[in-house]
Amino acid sequence: MRPKNYQAINHPPSNEFELNFGPNxxxxxxxxxxxxxxxxxxxLEAKADAGYLHRGFEKLMEGRLWIQNIALVPRICVPxxxxxxxxxxxxxxxxxxxxxxxxxxxxxVLQLEMSRLAAHLFAFGGHAATCGMYTPSFWGxxxxxxxxxxxxxLTGGRVYSIYNIPGxxxxxxxxxxxxxxxxxxxxLESRLPDYDNLFFTNQVFILRARDxxxxxxxxxxxxxxxxxxxxATGLAFDVRRDDPYLVYDQIEFDIPTQPGGDCLSRNLxxxxxxxxxxxxxxQVIERLPSIKGPIRCPIPNPLAWNVPAGEAYPRIESSKGExxxxxxxxxxxxxxxxxxxxxxxxxxxxxxxxLAVGSRLEDIAQIMFSLDACPPEVDR
Amino acid sequence: MSKELNLWLxxxxxxxxxxxxxxxxxxxxxxxxxxxALPALLELLQGRASYVHLSAISCVDWIDDDQFELVYHVWxxxxxxxxxxxxxxxxxxxxxxxxxDLYEPAGFFERDIxxxxxxxxxxxxxxxxxxxxxxxxxxxxxxxxxxxAFVNQTFEWENYRPQWLKDLEEEGGGISIRPEDARR
Numbered sequence: 001m002r003p004k005n006y007q008a009i010n011h012p013p014s015n016e017f018e019l020n021f022g023p024n025x026x027x028x029x030x031x032x033x034x035x036x037x038x039x040x041x042x043x044l045e046a047k048a049d050a051g052y053l054h055r056g057f058e059k060l061m062e063g064r065l066w067i068q069n070i071a072l073v074p075r076i077c078v079p080x081x082x083x084x085x086x087x088x089x090x091x092x093x094x095x096x097x098x099x100x101x102x103x104x105x106x107x108x109v110l111q112l113e114m115s116r117l118a119a120h121l122f123a124f125g126g127h128a129a130t131c132g133m134y135t136p137s138f139w140g141x142x143x144x145x146x147x148x149x150x151x152x153x154l155t156g157g158r159v160y161s162i163y164n165i166p167g168x169x170x171x172x173x174x175x176x177x178x179x180x181x182x183x184x185x186x187x188l189e190s191r192l193p194d195y196d197n198l199f200f201t202n203q204v205f206i207l208r209a210r211d212x213x214x215x216x217x218x219x220x221x222x223x224x225x226x227x228x229x230x231x232a233t234g235l236a237f238d239v240r241r242d243d244p245y246l247v248y249d250q251i252e253f254d255i256p257t258q259p260g261g262d263c264l265s266r267n268l269x270x271x272x273x274x275x276x277x278x279x280x281x282x283q284v285i286e287r288l289p290s291i292k293g294p295i296r297c298p299i300p301n302p303l304a305w306n307v308p309a310g311e312a313y314p315r316i317e318s319s320k321g322e323x324x325x326x327x328x329x330x331x332x333x334x335x336x337x338x339x340x341x342x343x344x345x346x347x348x349x350x351x352x353x354x355l356a357v358g359s360r361l362e363d364i365a366q367i368m369f370s371l372d373a374c375p376p377e378v379d380r
Numbered sequence: 381m382s383k384e385l386n387l388w389l390x391x392x393x394x395x396x397x398x399x400x401x402x403x404x405x406x407x408x409x410x411x412x413x414x415x416x417a418l419p420a421l422l423e424l425l426q427g428r429a430s431y432v433h434l435s436a437i438s439c440v441d442w443i444d445d446d447q448f449e450l451v452y453h454v455w456x457x458x459x460x461x462x463x464x465x466x467x468x469x470x471x472x473x474x475x476x477x478x479x480x481d482l483y484e485p486a487g488f489f490e491r492d493i494x495x496x497x498x499x500x501x502x503x504x505x506x507x508x509x510x511x512x513x514x515x516x517x518x519x520x521x522x523x524x525x526x527x528x529a530f531v532n533q534t535f536e537w538e539n540y541r542p543q544w545l546k547d548l549e550e551e552g553g554g555i556s557i558r559p560e561d562a563r564r
Binding site for chain 1: 407408432433434435436438439440441451453457460462464483484485487488492496510511512513520521527528
């Protein structure tokens with residue numbers, strides 16, 4: 001029954017509707033959402049909606065000791081936590097003027113590449129699931145688990161290792177670890193043809209991912225895209241080579257690129273990076289036994305450590321792109337300011353909003369996974 | 381066009397006393413610049429020196445000086461070097477110019493700084509809420525905001541007794557088991 005003063009409003013005919021895509025949606029990576037405006041299944045507008053996983057890390061870090069923050073930083077990005085620890089440690093070391101022993105630097109490189117490999121396996125898995133192929137995602141997660149076993153052996157933690165501290169690493173490499181890691185790398189390399197057969201050369205995937213979410217190199221540079229997503233537009237840029245940190249300048253590796261700039265290219269770049277990561281790790285396994293020395297330099301009592309005043313902005317190539325920490329010290333026992341520049345803060349927000357427009361609803365998930373966006377990096 | 385560019389250069393040169401350049405390493409350059417000259421400096425860096433990638437904008441709250449420090453980290457893919465342009469603006473009213481026209485990634489960082497520090501960027505495309513959607517308090521990253529004190533004032537976390545738990549316990553349920561019941 002209508003009230004007496006009811007008057008119908010005549011809307012102009014429209015096929016547009018709005019849809020909340022996420023946060024509880026299997027096609028969304030992590031706690032994240034999109035408000036999309038649709039016409040049929042064509043996306044007219046997409047707005048990112050973050051904040052479901054905001055834990056206020058930057059504020060928390062201002063209230064904790066320099067050494068305590070090591071337990072906080074890896075939690076900023078769950079699939080790829082090691083670069084967070086290393087980048088924060090690099091910042092503190094730069095401010096405090098610590099010289100990290102060479103052996104610790106090689107161990108860090110080894111661990112960074114282990115993390116990259118695990119994160120890339122996870123990323124394929126996610127992408128395969130968005131194309132309706134669940135076997136690669138089970139395989140990816142299962143093979144990543146083998147890498148997590150090696151993390152457990154090296155650091156004691158499977159996901160959050162809390163292993164890199166300012167000054168070096170916490171523990172020596174266990175006996176026989178390098179051999180077991182080498183065997184795992186052989187196994188993973190032997191798995192790659194299977195992945196190719198099942199996923200990378202699979203017509204279901206290729207037809208689904210080609211020419212979806214395309215960006216040109218010019219657009220990528222303009223939008224601040226970094227990492228594998230930038231290399232998928234044909235620009236051979238890698239922080240490891242062009243702004244080297246640790247001992248990456250002593251290691252041989254190639255920078256794989258793809259010309260397409262679409263979902264397919266981004267995945268093929270990651271596929272090629274798996275081989276490069278294995279190559280880097282093999283070099284570390286070969287060199288590490290001959291590098292003797294301590295695994296960390298002496299630091300003052302960490303519970304009463306006043307890091308001298310200064311600032312640092314180290315950058316790292318994480319599996320998702322350029323990761324940087326801006327750390328400011330005023331000479332106290334706690335940081336004055338820590339700013340986390342996560343790669344996904346660009347990819348998951350502005351880039352995804354732009355790439356989604358004009359695509360179809362079912363492609364949003366695929367574009368998000370192909371960008372390897374990590375929403376916790378946006379929320380922090 | 382070249383006339384305009386010369387004007388830009390002249391403008392920058394007229395401020396040259398306020399521009400301090402410091403080379404921290406072969407790939408890190410720190411520039412301290414007055415707020416009014418920063419957009420011109422960034423435009424020159426981008427247009428003339430190929431610093432096309434805005435890595436981040438960081439905000440630091442120097443509450444004792446009553447200032448916000450804004451740090452613009454720009455990277456050049458050609459010379460492989462990073463310029464950190466530092467500028468300080470007064471804490472009140474906390475308004476500055478957006479550089480979205482020059483660098484599109486600035487949109488995200490400016491929105492973030494506005495949300496966390498309350499600095500308003502004129503000309504930024506979207507200054508709406510993003511992460512702290514349900515937050516109506518002061519900008520939480522400011523130094524005067526004490527999050528621990530806020531938690532202690534706002535939440536009775538030590539004796540947390542929400543109504544739903546009381547209701548549940550009246551019906552004989554609940555999550556707490558009395559010690560004498562547990563012993564039985």
